[in-house]
Amino acid sequence: MEFSLLGAVLVAVVAVWAVLRFEAGRTNAADCSRDLWDALLLAGIVGLAVGRVVAMLRDGTNPITTPGDLLIVRSGVDTAGASAAALLTFGWTMRRALWWMADAAAAAALAGLAGWHAGCLVRESACLGTPTDLPWALTQAGSPVGRHPVELYAALLLALAAVGFVLWKRFARPPAGVLGSLAIAVAAGSRLATEPMRPSLGSGPVWLYAAGLVAGVGLAGWRWLRPAVVRT
């Protein structure tokens, strides 16, 4: 039995919690942390469940007749389904102040994703990507093949973005909705940049990452030019 997936989830949850706690009263309102925590956790759980169901349907497995397979998350989670479900869940739970809450959650969400990728360190071979001769290449035990620590690249990109978002909020708060939108672009962009270095049995959903990047940047531009206003 190996617990690498569980370990990665744990690192992700701790990262979200730590950033929300750090931001409370500093760059976020002190009283919104609990709502953000609930919404992010719910979005993660719903995203995981929907992503798993979509992956089962894609593989020709009926989730109604074999509901137990829903729990075997390691067999695959559809990224498109999971992302859409997580974003919709967050949007629905935070619909009364969506853009402001999206900004407040942006750094924590990116930190959570960074934690999820860094969780590969629980089982080092889970970090490995395509072969490389670079000096920081990692190898699998007993193998001479050096490989990109691709999950650590993704974790680093996301963590740097999370830190950048916190600093941006601290020193020059952008219009409502910009950070939340850019978080989508960063999450998609980090996957788009690292996807070619991931071993896979087919091409990953590169179209989804490209679409996410464009949509995130587009939304950010729109919110920058037409700032959201509080409706009374």
Add this chain to the structure above:
Amino acid sequence: MRRIAVLVVALAVAATACGPSGAVDVTDIPPLPETTAEEVRTLLATSERPVVLNIWASWCGPCRSEAPLLRRAHRRHGDEIRFVGVDVRDAQDEARAFLAEFDLDFEHYFDRPGEVQRELGGIGVPQTLFYAPGGDLVFHHNGVIDERTLALQIDELLRTG
């Protein structure tokens, strides 16, 4: 609330319609040849191609769950790598139904007492073992395998095997 209920029912109906691929008729699947641990060791030692050996059973939920992944891996790398399945502690009819349901068209053997599983190490099913040509074990994965691990270990086999 009513809208959510309608949505749930619609999704359930849609999901029910998306049954397993079932591309193969079970009557087209011949009974699986019986094997022993010794025979499997010989197969591994004499194989000129690297081998991905999957130990499975039709009653095992995680085996069902990883079966589509193995099908995909075999379709992609079947020319370079020999995929072998060993069905353990199972019944022939159920095993054939499993193969038909998931259209796993690589070679499979039947090991009712589970001797292969015991001899090659590891506890429970599924297990996936990766062998270089000549039978040297490169990697042993216990439990349900994910796409990343499968793809990575296949790449290792192709580069080092």
